[in-house]
Amino acid sequence: MTGSDAADGDQEPTNDGQRFDRLPETPADREVAGRPSREEVLDWWETRFGIGREVLDGYSFWEKGAGKVWVFNGEAVDPSRVEAIGMTFLRTRQEHWKPTTRAVQRFGEHATKNVVELGPERASRFLAGEDQDLPEWDGDWGYLIVSHRIAGGTAPIGVGLYLYDELRSVVPKGSRADLPVVEE
Amino acid sequence: MNPLDRYEPLVDDVDAFRAACDRPLPSVVRTNGIKASPDRVREAFEAAGVAHEPVGWHDGIFRLPDGNPGGNWPHAHGWTHGQEEVSALPALALDPRPGDRVWDACAAPGSKTTQIADLMDDEGTVVANDNNLGRLSALRHNAERLGVTNAIVTNQDARNFSLKPLAFDAFDRALVDAPCSCEGTCRKNPDVLEEWTLDHVHGVAGIQKGILTRAIQATRPGGTVVYSTCTFAPEENEAVLDHALATEDCEIVEFDLPLETAPGVTEWDGETYDDSVTRGHRVYPHHNDTGGFFCAKLRVGGAEVAR
Ligand SMILES: C[S@@+](CC[C@H](N)C(=O)[O-])C[C@H]1O[C@@H](n2cnc3c(N)ncnc32)[C@H](O)[C@@H]1O
Numbered sequence: 024m025t026g027s028d029a030a031d032g033d034q035e036p037t038n039d040g041q042r043f044d045r046l047p048e049t050p051a052d053r054e055v056a057g058r059p060s061r062e063e064v065l066d067w068w069e070t071r072f073g074i075g076r077e078v079l080d081g082y083s084f085w086e087k088g089a090g091k092v093w094v095f096n097g098e099a100v101d102p103s104r105v106e107a108i109g110m111t112f113l114r115t116r117q118e119h120w121k122p123t124t125r126a127v128q129r130f131g132e133h134a135t136k137n138v139v140e141l142g143p144e145r146a147s148r149f150l151a152g153e154d155q156d157l158p159e160w161d162g163d164w165g166y167l168i169v170s171h172r173i174a175g176g177t178a179p180i181g182v183g184l185y186l187y188d189e190l191r192s193v194v195p196k197g198s199r200a201d202l203p204v205v206e207e
Numbered sequence: 208m209n210p211l212d213r214y215e216p217l218v219d220d221v222d223a224f225r226a227a228c229d230r231p232l233p234s235v236v237r238t239n240g241i242k243a244s245p246d247r248v249r250e251a252f253e254a255a256g257v258a259h260e261p262v263g264w265h266d267g268i269f270r271l272p273d274g275n276p277g278g279n280w281p282h283a284h285g286w287t288h289g290q291e292e293v294s295a296l297p298a299l300a301l302d303p304r305p306g307d308r309v310w311d312a313c314a315a316p317g318s319k320t321t322q323i324a325d326l327m328d329d330e331g332t333v334v335a336n337d338n339n340l341g342r343l344s345a346l347r348h349n350a351e352r353l354g355v356t357n358a359i360v361t362n363q364d365a366r367n368f369s370l371k372p373l374a375f376d377a378f379d380r381a382l383v384d385a386p387c388s389c390e391g392t393c394r395k396n397p398d399v400l401e402e403w404t405l406d407h408v409h410g411v412a413g414i415q416k417g418i419l420t421r422a423i424q425a426t427r428p429g430g431t432v433v434y435s436t437c438t439f440a441p442e443e444n445e446a447v448l449d450h451a452l453a454t455e456d457c458e459i460v461e462f463d464l465p466l467e468t469a470p471g472v473t474e475w476d477g478e479t480y481d482d483s484v485t486r487g488h489r490v491y492p493h494h495n496d497t498g499g500f501f502c503a504k505l506r507v508g509g510a511e512v513a514r
Binding site: 096100150 | 241282308350356360361371373
């Protein structure tokens with residue numbers, strides 16, 4: 024067990040990294056130290072990417088593993104006895120929350136800010152896991168949604184980390200690919 | 208012995224059957240409607256010069272004559288999933304609706320789970336179960352890539368599956384895509400023919416009966432259970448259905464599939480089966496140039512209960 028799970032030995036409920044627990048509604052409902060609330064999660068997507076609460080309203084959010092938040096659209100379960108519910112969504116319990124690649128691919132089309140759109144050649148390099156210079160970006164630093172134009176629209180590819188004029192690809196190894204450049 | 212020999216008496220055109228079984232199978236991808244439309248996938252393939260042909264019977268399923276179904280942007284975005292044509296049939300037979308409670312009893316690696324979620328518009332609950340934890344990790348990878356948010360993944364023996372972890376005590380629909388002797392996949396994996404034994408057929412038939420029985424029991428009265436395999440063996444198809452008819456309150460129902468199929472057989476190796484097993488569909492490789500498959504649809508007995 025890592026981080027806050029092992030933090031103290033008193034009677035406070037702690038996060039059990041092996042089971043799913045539903046996020047509390049608001050910070051005031053919080054019983055497990057450090058666990059994000061549903062409100063904070065909805066706020067974060069709205070503040071960071073402009074993804075409105077209405078987009079995520081129907082979903083429930085769960086924590087399994089310290090800070091790993093999952094998004095689920097089905098009926099609630101007895102969380103201790105299942106392997107997975109829905110999909111991984113967001114990494115919390117760290118200074119800068121980090122969305123998962125798959126969450127960004129699934130919900131990123133609703134984003135209105137902190138989206139960087141790459142041209143065909145850069146998009147292929149990004150998906151291959153390459154970091155690249157991007158001094159022309161004058162938006163926020165930190166985690167961005169990286170997208171490109173494809174088939175008459177744009178589509179989010181994954182998560183980039185922007186720091187000091189550089190866009191780092193944080194596409195996980197298993198999701199990277201070397202694809203030919205496709206000119207629009 | 209080559210197990211295909213034993214099925215020759217069942218097929219209409221033995222030479223065409225054997226010739227088709229010898230040909231490799233083209234790569235096929237299914238559009239994932241959770242993330243993209245067939246039109247958008249087609250447009251992306253065209254822009255990238257990826258050769259593709261519609262299968263003819265479904266506008267969201269494409270053959271890729273040059274192979275490499277994972278080497279393109281639609282795949283990277285989770286717009287497509289590599290899935291054989293016949294493998295798309297059970298979910299169509301199951302016909303799940305948004306909001307349903309669905310059990311996929313033998314789900315890994317998730318081709319059908321993710322198609323079911325798509326047909327449900329990712330709304331409701333699909334419980335994806337498998338007794339093989341390693342294969343479940345492949346399922347989870349696929350579900351995430353395709354953006355499925357309404358799946359619960361469980362790791363149980365389907366024969367005595369417990370609904371305890373769930374928020375409800377019966378399913379509306381269940382799919383039993385059973386472990387089987389897999390001769391129907393010989394165009395993709397010829398080894399299955401070498402490894403085939405009659406002992407395995409008899410052993411796995413017992414497991415199939417156990418899983419189908421549990422699926423019928425776990426589905427509400429009036430609900431739907433679909434049974435599918437990729438084997439031609441009547442021991443694993445019609446005989447399993449016949450056993451379910453004899454032991455559980457259920458009936459086999461007529462349904463259409465968009466491909467050419469042959470009816471289930473009522474006699475095999477000295478055994479006879481209930482006449483209604485003819486409502487099951489046998490898919491032979493030479494009929495539609497696909498893999499081999501079997502698919503039947505059951506209605507669970509009793510008066511329909513609204514929830
Ligand atoms: C034909 S494959 C399923 C393919 C899957 N439906 C798909 O579309 O991707 C059969 C599966 O049944 C699983 N299985 C075998 N015996 C089982 C049992 N007793 N309970 C649950 N799953 C079982 C195997 O691990 C295997 O993954």
